[in-house]
Amino acid sequence: ETWVMSIGLILAGKAADSEGFGSASILRLLRLLRLSRMARMARLLRCMPELLILMKGIRAALRSVFFTLLLLFILLYIFGIAFTQICKDTRSKDVRLLFR
Numbered sequence: 001e002t003w004v005m006s007i008g009l010i011l012a013g014k015a016a017d018s019e020g021f022g023s024a025s026i027l028r029l030l031r032l033l034r035l036s037r038m039a040r041m042a043r044l045l046r047c048m049p050e051l052l053i054l055m056k057g058i059r060a061a062l063r064s065v066f067f068t069l070l071l072l073f074i075l076l077y078i079f080g081i082a083f084t085q086i087c088k089d090t091r092s093k094d095v096r097l098l099f100r
């Protein structure tokens with residue numbers, strides 16, 4: 001939450017005035033805030049098991065989706081090169097007639 005972050009930064013600023021390692025204490029505080037966010041997410045997943053099931057399904061489908069998109073990109077790249085080679089020697093008037 002934003003108010004927690006602002007209070008933490010104010011406290012870290014006061015700690016930085018008293019110590020020589022102020023930036024290290026800020027990083028330690030930010031790490032602690034990130035850990036608290038993860039704990040909140042774990043509590044949310046315990047309260048809503050359906051959300052956990054959805055996340056597991058997304059994780060299982062992620063590999064298939066990645067390889068499908070990779071295959072589509074490769075096909076698009078190959079056909080782009082092929083059409084560029086085919087249209088290389090044509091005049092622009094001929095190309096305009098093809099794509100009417």
